[in-house]
Amino acid sequence: MPHLEMIKMGESLLDSIEPGGLSEQQIHSLHLVFQNTLVAALDALDKGRVIKLVTPYGRHFYRVYGGKEAKDKYKYVYTVHPQLMSTFPPSCTCPSFAYSVLLSDTHLMCKHVLAVRLGERLNKCIIQPASDDDIAELCFPPPPDPSSKAT
Numbered sequence: 001m002p003h004l005e006m007i008k009m010g011e012s013l014l015d016s017i018e019p020g021g022l023s024e025q026q027i028h029s030l031h032l033v034f035q036n037t038l039v040a041a042l043d044a045l046d047k048g049r050v051i052k053l054v055t056p057y058g059r060h061f062y063r064v065y066g067g068k069e070a071k072d073k074y075k076y077v078y079t080v081h082p083q084l085m086s087t088f089p090p091s092c093t094c095p096s097f098a099y100s101v102l103l104s105d106t107h108l109m110c111k112h113v114l115a116v117r118l119g120e121r122l123n124k125c126i127i128q129p130a131s132d133d134d135i136a137e138l139c140f141p142p143p144p145d146p147s148s149k150a151t
């Protein structure tokens, strides 16, 4: 279980990030807290896989495309809510979030949530209008692909 102090440190580090980029010290500190999740999150950001979908009503949600290979970019899609409300933790539809964050409680957040948090601070999310289908999928997500193993 992540220690409360580690959670506070992680939140504080994320809040300290400015849009200009990460300093060497920030990268080092973030890596101490998030370990390899940081590397995967930065990779997703660099590859343009973090999408901020804005609804016509002014609300927004995020999608992060997974897959290790470039050809898999659109094969794995996860919906992320970085902060539902201040009293609720963030959520992601990936298997890693369910297992590592919710069940085993070994990680503060999955790489998709971290990618969204970093992307928001660094202004690196790709902003797109949400279609009616995107909004409908929030309410009725497609069943998981049983062959899905990538996160």
Ligand SMILES: [Zn+2]
Binding pocket: 078, 092, 093, 094, 095, 096, 097, 110, 111, 112, 113
């Ligand atoms: Zn995730």
